[in-house]
């Protein structure tokens with residue numbers, strides 16, 4: 001394999017840069033020419049493809065975001081765009097591509113492989129919602145950001161004897177809320193996996209204040225409920241002032257923490273190694289301390305397991 005391209009797609013995630021860097025450096029190691037596709041699949045269709053060098057990826061391992069840019073481009077489901085992308089790659093004699101992103105991005109990679117391009121997928125999203133991998137690049141950094149912010153909210157909640165209702169990202173996956181909620185000793189955690197029960201949430205906060213706690217924290221995944229309204233309801237029923245805070249896109253930014261950098265580096269090294277041997281259509285996934293290669297088609301059909309033990313720990317699924 002003489003030339004390999006790399007692209008980042010979907011919501012950016014801290015650690016994507018580390019994966020780009022490792023792709024480039026591994027390619028150079030094997031005598032493969034690395035190319036960067038800028039602005040995700042949209043850039044691929046628009047032929048925004050340029051050579052990358054060792055120095056172009058210097059000083060990015062510690063940086064959040066993605067130096068290549070990212071985009072959501074649902075139009076890539078259409079074959080005419082896929083064929084245009086393949087034509088662009090073939091014109092540059094690029095045989096292989098590494099797609100860094102989530103399930104949607106892997107669908108794009110699969111489409112490319114159907115048209116003769118050798119592809120690899122690297123899971124990167126703060127949501128940790130990719131069933132094939134235990135952890136995705138960016139999740140732990142976003143988690144640290146959420147935990148750090150909740151710790152700050154706790155200071156002010158404690159001072160004012162308030163309840164803080166916090167909304168974290170995650171789309172349809174509760175991992176960010178669950179892990180952040182446990183790490184911060186929250187009173188109640190609301191996730192898509194547990195569902196939302198307004199009265200149970202209020203009762204949990206009430207009983208915490210009854211035990212003479214000075215503050216309470218409720219952590220919710222986005223799209224579960226109107227957290228501002230929930231804060232008003234808690235205030236009305238408990239008599240304690242309550243405030244809602246939505247962390248939003250802040251969780252997607254920031255320098256990647258060490259584990260995300262290590263995982264990104266190892267996954268990219270593996271992806272290049274497989275492409276070098278003309279392997280194709282695999283997702284590099286984390287499983288315990290190992291990395292495993294899962295066919296993209298299989299990865300896309302997998303359903304994320306609910307971590308029952310952890311939900312048991314916070315009592316969410318017990319009653």
Ligand code: F6P
Pocket residue numbers: 011072125126127169170171222252
């Ligand atoms: O998938 C990552 C994510 O940040 C989700 O947590 C969130 O629901 C979504 O992307 C937000 O998308 P956008 O950046 O397009 O508003």
